[in-house]
Amino acid sequence: MELLPQLLIAGVVIGSVYALAALGFVLIYKSSRVINFAHGQIIATGAFIAFALTQRGVNFWLAGLIAMLTTFLLGMLIERVFLRRMVGQPIIAVIMVTIGLSSVIDGLIHLTPYGAGTFGFERPALLTGQGIELFGLPLSKTQIAGVLMALGLLGGFTYFFNKSTLGITMRAVADDQMAAMSVGTSVERVFALAWAAAGLTAAAAGVILGLMSGLTLGGLAGIGLKVFPVVILGGLDSVIGAIVGGMLIGILENLSAGYLDGIVPGGGTREVFPFIILIIVLLIRPYGLFGTKEIERV
Amino acid sequence: MSQPQPSQLEVQGVTLTFGGLNALTDVSLTVPPGEIVSIIGPNGAGKTSLLNCISGFYHPTRGHITFGGHDLSRAAPNVVTSYGIARAFQNLELFRGLSVVENLLLARHTHLRYSLLDSLIFYGRASRQEAENRAYVERIIDFMELEEHRSHPVGTLAYGIQKRVEVARALTLAPQLLLLDEPMAGMNVEEKEDMVRFILDIQREQGITIVLIEHDMGVVMDISDRVYVLDFGQLIAGGRPEEVSADPRVIEAYTGVAEEQQAVGA
Amino acid sequence: MTLSTPHTSNAPPPQVAASKDDLTVNNVEVVYHDIIQVLRGVSLTVRAGQVTSLLGTNGAGKTTTLRAISGLLKPENGKIREGTISFAGKTLSALNGTDVVKAGVVQVPEGRRVFKHLSVEENLRAGAILGRGNWKEDLERIYIYFPKLPALRHKQAGYTSGGEQQMIAIGRALMAHPRVLLLDEPSLGLAPLLVAEIFDNVRRINREEGLSVLVVEQNANIALRNSDYGYVMESGRIVMEGLSAQLASNPDVKEFYLGVTEGGVRKSFKDVKSYKRRKRWM
Amino acid sequence: AQKTVTLPWSGAITGPTSDAGASYAAGVEDYCKYANAQKMLPGITLNCVIRDDQYNNANTQRNFEDFVANLNAPVFLGYATGGALQLKSVIQETKIPTLTASYHIGIIDPPNNTYTFLPVSSYSENIVALLEYVAKKERGAKVALIVNPSPFGRDPVVDARKAAERLGLKITDVQEVGGNNLDNTALLKRLESQGAKYIINQNTAGPVANILKDAKRLGLLGKMQFMGAHYTGGEDLTKLAGDAAKDFIWATSYYLYDEGTQPGIILAKKIGTQFKRGADTIRSVHYTSGMMASAIAIEAMKRAGANPDAAGVYKGLISMNGSRAFNPGFAVGPVTFSAKDHIGAESLRLLQADATGNFKAITGAQRSAMFQLVHPMK
Amino acid sequence: MPASRFTQTGNYRTKYRQDQTIFATYAEQLSLIVLIGLLLLLPLILPKTMLRDVNMIMIYAVAVIGLNITTGYTGLINIGQAAFMGVGAYATALAATRLNLPFFIAIPMGGLAGALVGTFVGLPSLRLKYLYLAVATLAFQIIFEWGVGHTPLLAQGGAISLPQVQVFGVKATFFNHNFVWYYLILPVLVVMGLLWRNVLRTKHGRSLIAVRDNDRAAAAMGINPGTAKIMAFMIGSFYAGIAGGLFAYFQKAVVIEDYGLHISIQLLAMAIVGGLGSLPGSFLGPLFIVALDRVVGGTSNWIGSQNLFPAGVDAATALRPLSFGLAIVLFLMFEPRGLANWWRLSRLYFKKWPYKF
Numbered sequence A: 001m002e003l004l005p006q007l008l009i010a011g012v013v014i015g016s017v018y019a020l021a022a023l024g025f026v027l028i029y030k031s032s033r034v035i036n037f038a039h040g041q042i043i044a045t046g047a048f049i050a051f052a053l054t055q056r057g058v059n060f061w062l063a064g065l066i067a068m069l070t071t072f073l074l075g076m077l078i079e080r081v082f083l084r085r086m087v088g089q090p091i092i093a094v095i096m097v098t099i100g101l102s103s104v105i106d107g108l109i110h111l112t113p114y115g116a117g118t119f120g121f122e123r124p125a126l127l128t129g130q131g132i133e134l135f136g137l138p139l140s141k142t143q144i145a146g147v148l149m150a151l152g153l154l155g156g157f158t159y160f161f162n163k164s165t166l167g168i169t170m171r172a173v174a175d176d177q178m179a180a181m182s183v184g185t186s187v188e189r190v191f192a193l194a195w196a197a198a199g200l201t202a203a204a205a206g207v208i209l210g211l212m213s214g215l216t217l218g219g220l221a222g223i224g225l226k227v228f229p230v231v232i233l234g235g236l237d238s239v240i241g242a243i244v245g246g247m248l249i250g251i252l253e254n255l256s257a258g259y260l261d262g263i264v265p266g267g268g269t270r271e272v273f274p275f276i277i278l279i280i281v282l283l284i285r286p287y288g289l290f291g292t293k294e295i296e297r298v
Numbered sequence B: 001m002s003q004p005q006p007s008q009l010e011v012q013g014v015t016l017t018f019g020g021l022n023a024l025t026d027v028s029l030t031v032p033p034g035e036i037v038s039i040i041g042p043n044g045a046g047k048t049s050l051l052n053c054i055s056g057f058y059h060p061t062r063g064h065i066t067f068g069g070h071d072l073s074r075a076a077p078n079v080v081t082s083y084g085i086a087r088a089f090q091n092l093e094l095f096r097g098l099s100v101v102e103n104l105l106l107a108r109h110t111h112l113r114y115s116l117l118d119s120l121i122f123y124g125r126a127s128r129q130e131a132e133n134r135a136y137v138e139r140i141i142d143f144m145e146l147e148e149h150r151s152h153p154v155g156t157l158a159y160g161i162q163k164r165v166e167v168a169r170a171l172t173l174a175p176q177l178l179l180l181d182e183p184m185a186g187m188n189v190e191e192k193e194d195m196v197r198f199i200l201d202i203q204r205e206q207g208i209t210i211v212l213i214e215h216d217m218g219v220v221m222d223i224s225d226r227v228y229v230l231d232f233g234q235l236i237a238g239g240r241p242e243e244v245s246a247d248p249r250v251i252e253a254y255t256g257v258a259e260e261q262q263a264v265g266a
Numbered sequence C: 001m002t003l004s005t006p007h008t009s010n011a012p013p014p015q016v017a018a019s020k021d022d023l024t025v026n027n028v029e030v031v032y033h034d035i036i037q038v039l040r041g042v043s044l045t046v047r048a049g050q051v052t053s054l055l056g057t058n059g060a061g062k063t064t065t066l067r068a069i070s071g072l073l074k075p076e077n078g079k080i081r082e083g084t085i086s087f088a089g090k091t092l093s094a095l096n097g098t099d100v101v102k103a104g105v106v107q108v109p110e111g112r113r114v115f116k117h118l119s120v121e122e123n124l125r126a127g128a129i130l131g132r133g134n135w136k137e138d139l140e141r142i143y144i145y146f147p148k149l150p151a152l153r154h155k156q157a158g159y160t161s162g163g164e165q166q167m168i169a170i171g172r173a174l175m176a177h178p179r180v181l182l183l184d185e186p187s188l189g190l191a192p193l194l195v196a197e198i199f200d201n202v203r204r205i206n207r208e209e210g211l212s213v214l215v216v217e218q219n220a221n222i223a224l225r226n227s228d229y230g231y232v233m234e235s236g237r238i239v240m241e242g243l244s245a246q247l248a249s250n251p252d253v254k255e256f257y258l259g260v261t262e263g264g265v266r267k268s269f270k271d272v273k274s275y276k277r278r279k280r281w282m
Numbered sequence D: 001a002q003k004t005v006t007l008p009w010s011g012a013i014t015g016p017t018s019d020a021g022a023s024y025a026a027g028v029e030d031y032c033k034y035a036n037a038q039k040m041l042p043g044i045t046l047n048c049v050i051r052d053d054q055y056n057n058a059n060t061q062r063n064f065e066d067f068v069a070n071l072n073a074p075v076f077l078g079y080a081t082g083g084a085l086q087l088k089s090v091i092q093e094t095k096i097p098t099l100t101a102s103y104h105i106g107i108i109d110p111p112n113n114t115y116t117f118l119p120v121s122s123y124s125e126n127i128v129a130l131l132e133y134v135a136k137k138e139r140g141a142k143v144a145l146i147v148n149p150s151p152f153g154r155d156p157v158v159d160a161r162k163a164a165e166r167l168g169l170k171i172t173d174v175q176e177v178g179g180n181n182l183d184n185t186a187l188l189k190r191l192e193s194q195g196a197k198y199i200i201n202q203n204t205a206g207p208v209a210n211i212l213k214d215a216k217r218l219g220l221l222g223k224m225q226f227m228g229a230h231y232t233g234g235e236d237l238t239k240l241a242g243d244a245a246k247d248f249i250w251a252t253s254y255y256l257y258d259e260g261t262q263p264g265i266i267l268a269k270k271i272g273t274q275f276k277r278g279a280d281t282i283r284s285v286h287y288t289s290g291m292m293a294s295a296i297a298i299e300a301m302k303r304a305g306a307n308p309d310a311a312g313v314y315k316g317l318i319s320m321n322g323s324r325a326f327n328p329g330f331a332v333g334p335v336t337f338s339a340k341d342h343i344g345a346e347s348l349r350l351l352q353a354d355a356t357g358n359f360k361a362i363t364g365a366q367r368s369a370m371f372q373l374v375h376p377m378k
Numbered sequence E: 001m002p003a004s005r006f007t008q009t010g011n012y013r014t015k016y017r018q019d020q021t022i023f024a025t026y027a028e029q030l031s032l033i034v035l036i037g038l039l040l041l042l043p044l045i046l047p048k049t050m051l052r053d054v055n056m057i058m059i060y061a062v063a064v065i066g067l068n069i070t071t072g073y074t075g076l077i078n079i080g081q082a083a084f085m086g087v088g089a090y091a092t093a094l095a096a097t098r099l100n101l102p103f104f105i106a107i108p109m110g111g112l113a114g115a116l117v118g119t120f121v122g123l124p125s126l127r128l129k130y131l132y133l134a135v136a137t138l139a140f141q142i143i144f145e146w147g148v149g150h151t152p153l154l155a156q157g158g159a160i161s162l163p164q165v166q167v168f169g170v171k172a173t174f175f176n177h178n179f180v181w182y183y184l185i186l187p188v189l190v191v192m193g194l195l196w197r198n199v200l201r202t203k204h205g206r207s208l209i210a211v212r213d214n215d216r217a218a219a220a221m222g223i224n225p226g227t228a229k230i231m232a233f234m235i236g237s238f239y240a241g242i243a244g245g246l247f248a249y250f251q252k253a254v255v256i257e258d259y260g261l262h263i264s265i266q267l268l269a270m271a272i273v274g275g276l277g278s279l280p281g282s283f284l285g286p287l288f289i290v291a292l293d294r295v296v297g298g299t300s301n302w303i304g305s306q307n308l309f310p311a312g313v314d315a316a317t318a319l320r321p322l323s324f325g326l327a328i329v330l331f332l333m334f335e336p337r338g339l340a341n342w343w344r345l346s347r348l349y350f351k352k353w354p355y356k357f
């Protein structure tokens, strides 16, 4: 029975990429209750910025850093220009703005040479060469880096939201903007910050994803959809949920690819399995494993 | 709006638990037809929870609630409504985007008896009943003196008016029993007087039984036929207003001072 | 009786000398959505170290007045069209909400808007966002004023009772180190005992810390008993002002706000007629 | 007086698969313009109409209607599998000969297949040819199929199963893998545990590259031989998979850019430079494929004479056989059509990638004998 | 009373029943009749390919009315409307090809199939609120696409061709296809629109709006919010199913790509641009988005042919998502009530014409 542990490990690895992608999504939802359908496109933007820089001879790590900074600013900009006007509008309107934005960013990426085609990072020295082997499953250094990064960010953001005043305030804003303003919180700054932080983690996710499976606009942006099962499972507003949800979905996907695909004619169950899980979770525990339960009293 | 045989509301041994917390513990009380019965008690005592149990928003963990032969303890809110129980909420639960008239029309839902098919063709039954309904709703608007606001979106009305719409809407349901949760919160004396007048008229002219939750002891003492006091989910007193207000447990848990001392004499 | 007459009430209140820490609202007009005028030239003063109360009917514009002071009009699509508000040498009417808090004026919003999903302690900490002072010490200070709260520290605020929520909301505002506290209907929906407790606490904080307070109330009874000076507002105008004790003995205030007949006895709600007496100030 | 005849193409210049579609469109357009410049059709000026349909069938239909009803086009050059399948009944009704960039065998299978043609051998034939290769190398080998989750990907499966049975090969698994396959560990591990040694892909280059990279990481490249049909290989794959593409075996009917001595490639380079196409476009096999489709259509018009209408073009097409076969040199064999034969250049080669990712032919131009047995043309 | 009932500028009603009329004034009724007359003549004056676009607009309008029923009026965000269309399309295709039923039965069967599946998919709405339901419909969309791909009966997403129809002895051929279908789709759209307009003035319509505004209060009014939500899904996906059936015939074949996620999003965009929860918006939205698509298509073809941009920069491809996205975003930011609001304002203007106030 070597297959099972291998599937689990591989699930954790890919799951950490999902987790990273989901993290930014959660950051935005957590403070502003906005579901961001453009997150995949921001991930793509981050990845392509890093790639474009390495193409021009910039050191890989520096390029990644600049990309993260750029998407940090991009996140702020998006909030400033588009989302700020939408405060107080119905949820569907806000959702549609992000859907519209995803389309706009798609278009903008098509204005660069990276809109069509596939590209690959030149792997930096640190990430080349032999990784480690677990239960006979070789893991590349990139994959290990992805897992570590996901766990690191998990720790950091969990601490931030539970212990720091700013983190607590960001959650407070999600609860009641007016009340938050009454104690001097700049709600606008909080939103901008959330979007910026989301942008930052998006670039990280994009670069890791690019290292693992190449850069295509469709592939990178497509992860924006994969994120939904993850965040629903983990809880839309939970950092730890994003990580655990990501890993779980990764694992479940792999188990379905490992075992179900052999049974279902045509296979390909991993494409749909997460969404079936999603519906089941929604029915049993609508706020996910770690999500906050909506307090509703009449 | 004639009630053939008025029903009595019976709450028997109701306990309601949230996780570890007992919001209500073994509460039993009776609301005789045609009376105004007030429920008072400190914040968090379980008054709204009790109302929620009656109106089907919560289901008691133990105990029974019956009204005119119907068991309410497991019924959904819309089912409870169909038994002739209407409710006005503590925190306004209006259809904010709709006008006053539309809000009231919605309250006629259960009184309209036509199918989706009738709706689709809108000829005959649906059309006729809708016209009758409008007439009914306009009568309520007159009664509650809401004429000048009738076509304004409810969300833009002043708080006090919204409270009145809330009561009007419950009244439009043509209930036998009307549950009012702090209908006078946030009003000054003058506005409270208006609301009291409506409540008394509803009771006297239409014979509707009223359960009232209110923190203003003046109002409660003046208009109730019977008062129940909840504290920490338990019924600590019940009876005629004078008896209750003199009860030392009530003074300790709720009013803090005897009622007469409250007025400003200074 | 030194009650100033309506419409000519710009004479300074007589009891204490003006101080630079007075909060003054001068002839302020506010409109919502650029068209709905709500305040029509409101002027009032919150004397340093005093509790000032603001009474008025529903929709008179009391909340709007507080929002105008605290810079919270913008999210409601309202704006100050005319007039100024100043405090400690700063013109508040030119500042946004955050800067008003920085200037030392903090509002406790109407209806106990606690952060439902945050714990009680996190609610309080969220009040310390501007980082005045040491939040740990401040927490202890607030727990002294509201001794019920420490036991609830880790409870989700959404599940606490109304009175507790009001305490949390006030405590949260205190965490921002205000010099002027604006309270919007703290008694709303609270049981009499809790109302008394809240006002006792407000009074105590006012005395011990010299905090100025402007409290908007429907419960004129308790507000006038716990304040030094009072204003009455109707349809966006201040129609009456005076020392609280004096206001309490004004016949109109008695009838419309305190529910007491001219003879001095509380009239029964049961005897209300739909006939309405015209208010003298209208 | 010059007569104007429309040569129309509708395909994905934008939208999904547009990386292939844009080059293909360029090929179609450039060859058409080139034909005008060369006065290939005496007395006729071609109206080269290139329309973007964004890989959207409704747009394809709209374009088709416009071409046929308004522009009187005697022929239709299409692109996507879905669009082509959807149009079949209309094509049958309007009798407009049609060539698409999709080599899905269903396009020319009955019903409604009188006027549909494939320029080169089908995906199914690609895959059967690969199976034949496997059978020759290792009797009774275990083979797995990985296909795109779409009609494009799934169609060859039936023929592949039949062929494998006759060839004595064992198909251990058929898996669908789409464009968002970020991690193929589970898939590959399962295939490994089944003992599959040959993995045949019917897909686009992106997913295949991801599989190859994962296989490399898992150390499976030596143990498994990866292979694929027309749209899996070539420059696209090398660009994506890098050194993981090494040893990949690819079945295609086209000549490659590097085979500079082939007349078709020489022509493509010449035309590409003439119309100032980018180097990447000219290198792309899709550019060559586009030219091929264009060339076949124009040749058929030529054969239709002074007045090329749909019927004439159809006759022109089905006249391309025997001594009258058409050989523009883009593909490894001549284009032959007849009333029964709707596949143009049936011949194909298998090519294998070397360490630098260059594909080198490992077989000569050939037809798959087995394919004719498992999928007899009706 | 004004001199003529056609020039009246307001309403002078004396009975509540008069308040129920759909069109406020006789002038409005008249203008509607004129409009329908014009619509009947439209195919005679429109260029052929445009007629096709008009047909598409009308089919999408049916689907968008349905989307408005679930999302606009009931507030249940639905990111899977195209999948419901797909259900209708496949059901219609099966009815037409396997059961050999004529189109006037096959298409309603598509509607019923849509309603059936919609009811089923709507079940989670009993428990789910807000965004969670949106995500569930998204999941349905994805599961639907995957499911079709794995169902041989549905040609695994490949084409199922539909037979040509014959109406009153006229056979729809390639050359009169759009023409014939125009006269089939238009009445369906008008009837579907009127039916919904009727529902809106009754308790059923109101109960949906009530649930959207405040489902707890709705329950207190005796409305079963669960039933109302399921009903919304049922009716909404019935409309989608009808639209899908029409689309199947109109496209002559059913392929899965026509019912993908991007179409769902396009339908949402149409509903938003038209104005959520507005019947006129359900027509204007599809009109706008399809027209935008045509204009952009033309422009991007032109850009593509001009070599205006450096190699590798694909401006032509960029244009479409850019314009589509911007249209959505700009509408939401500057005209959240959509084109329906412009429609309303212009109606108001003409109602009061020649007076301006």
Ligand SMILES: Nc1ncnc2c1ncn2[C@@H]1O[C@H](COP(=O)(O)OP(=O)(O)OP(=O)(O)O)[C@@H](O)[C@H]1O
Pocket (backbone or CB within 6 Å): A296, A297, B018, B021, B022, B023, B041, B042, B043, B044, B045, B046, B047, B048, B049, B050, B090, C158, C159, C160, C161, C162, C163, C189, C191
């Ligand atoms: N949905 C719920 N989940 C958990 N606890 C609840 C819920 N609803 C009510 N409670 C708890 O039940 C207790 C009683 O609350 P309830 O609202 O009935 O009080 P109340 O007497 O109406 O108070 P008030 O006068 O402030 O309205 C409170 O402690 C409250 O926190």
Ligand SMILES: Nc1ncnc2c1ncn2[C@@H]1O[C@H](COP(=O)(O)OP(=O)(O)OP(=O)(O)O)[C@@H](O)[C@H]1O
Pocket (backbone or CB within 6 Å): B156, B157, B158, B159, B160, B186, C032, C033, C036, C038, C056, C057, C058, C059, C060, C061, C062, C063, C064, C065, C076, C077, C110, C218
């Ligand atoms: N955001 C808003 N938009 C439009 N009008 C508003 C808004 N907020 C308040 N108003 C209107 O302004 C007027 C005054 O409202 P305000 O809330 O200031 O009254 P208030 O004196 O605090 O009343 P209450 O005792 O009910 O709280 C009311 O008529 C109200 O309808």
Ligand SMILES: [Mg+2]
Pocket (backbone or CB within 6 Å): B047, B048, B049, B090, B181
């Ligand atoms: Mg209550």
Ligand SMILES: [Mg+2]
Pocket (backbone or CB within 6 Å): C062, C063, C064, C110, C184
């Ligand atoms: Mg107020």
